[in-house]
Amino acid sequence: MKKILISAFEKSANLHLSYLLPHIAYEPIGIFDTNLGTPLVDMQNFAVMGFVDVLKKIPFFIDLKKRMVDLATQADRVLLIDASGFNLPLAKAIKERYPNKEIIYYILPQAWAWRRGRIKKIERYVDKALSILPFEKEYYSPHYNIKYVGHPLLDEIKQFKTSPTKTDKIVFMPGSRKQEIISLMPIFRKVRKRIDKEAILVAPKNMDLSIYGDISGFTLSHNPHQALYEAEFGFICSGTATLEAALIGTPLALCYIAKPLDYAIAKSFAKIDKVGLANIMLEDVHPEFLQEEVNERNLLQAYKNAEPEAFLQKSFELRKYLGHGSAKNAAKEING
Known part of the structure; x- marks a missing residue:
């Protein structure tokens, strides 16, 4: 059986990959969760957050890139998913050693929002770009091989609201990384005490719950889509979960607190005014609160x-704009 070298770091990337693999006519090798095959390394509990944290892991990434380039000799094609900080240098290294090996990128870097110079690198080292946002191709050269394949969340979400719900449940989603959780939970606890409804706290499976501090006032859930579907409102850490809520139909407030240095660096690179993807695509879908704006008063007012x-x-409107899921269409492009 032909092999495809895959580089998928993040939990979200591996979730998208799990819907993609059944449609791919290749044996996967490389970096991915152990439940999807036998990876080069087990990345299950590995997470890097922020520019400062990345610097500490540079030796690990350098060695891992070398091992991936060596492994590429066994692969017929290469599939990169998200994680541009690692995957773009990897694409360059593979293309320089194996000029004729096809490299495909699925879940593209948000180069239209951050460091647009990466677009030139993608065009130079990636043979085929599979976009999950309809507007992305506008930022690439007219001749470049980029195609909108749909959005993976429309494959993965099973229930969408057709009318507003009144359930007396509020969902709190403080993110999946330790620093995000530590930053948001003290404020979420204050907000929870001011709302006389059932509070659902969404946490990843196998997460060390001691990171969250006192969660006695919350009902724990490991199913974000179900929790969002059942909730009237959500307080949600910036990321994929805010788009999930918007697609499902649950009103929300986006919240994010970064380390001051990370925030200053990110702000210097930002080319857009909004953070949430729903707001970027349609404008004014939900409120956003960053850094000092994430406080009890603002969150309660948003609610x-x-x-x-x-x-x-x-x-x-958002569901119509994105149109359909991406797994089958992306697989056709990969197999072709």
Whole structure:
């Protein structure tokens, strides 16, 4: 059986990959979760957050890139998923050693928002780009091989709201990384005490719950889509979960607190005014609070000002804009 070298670091990347693999006519080798095959290294509990944290891991990444380039000799094709900090240098190294080996990128770097110079690198070292955002191709050269294949969340989400819900449940999603959780949970606890409804705390499976501090006022859930579907409102750490909520139809407030240095660096690179993907695609879908703005007063005000009916209409527009899931279409491009 032909082999495909895969580089998938993040939990979200591996979730998307799990929907993609059944449609791919290749044996996977490389970096991915152990439940998807036999990877080069076990990345299950490995996570890097922020520019400062990345610097500490540079020797590890250098060695891992070398091992991946060596392994590429066994692969017929290469599939990169997200994680541009590692995958773009990897694409360059593989292309320089194996000029004729096809490199495909799925879940592209958000170069239109951060460091647009990466677009030139993608065009130089990646043979085929599989976009999950309809507007991305506008930032690439007209002749470049980039194609919109749909959005993976429309494969993965099983329930979408068709009318506003009144369930007396509020969902809190403080992220999946330690620093995100530590930063947001003290504020989430204060907000929870001010809302007399059931509070659902979403945490990844196998996460050390001691990171969250006191969670006695919350009902724990490991199923983010179900929790979002059942909730009237969500307080959600910036990331994929905010788009999940918007697609499902649950009003939300986006929250994010970064280390001051990381935030200053990120802000210097940013080319857009909004953080949440739903807001970038449609504008003014939900409120966003960053750094000092993430406080009890602002979050409670966002909750009180929520308009479920108007939000649901935005959700319908968003689903229509993205159109369909991506797994089958992406697999066709990879197999072809």
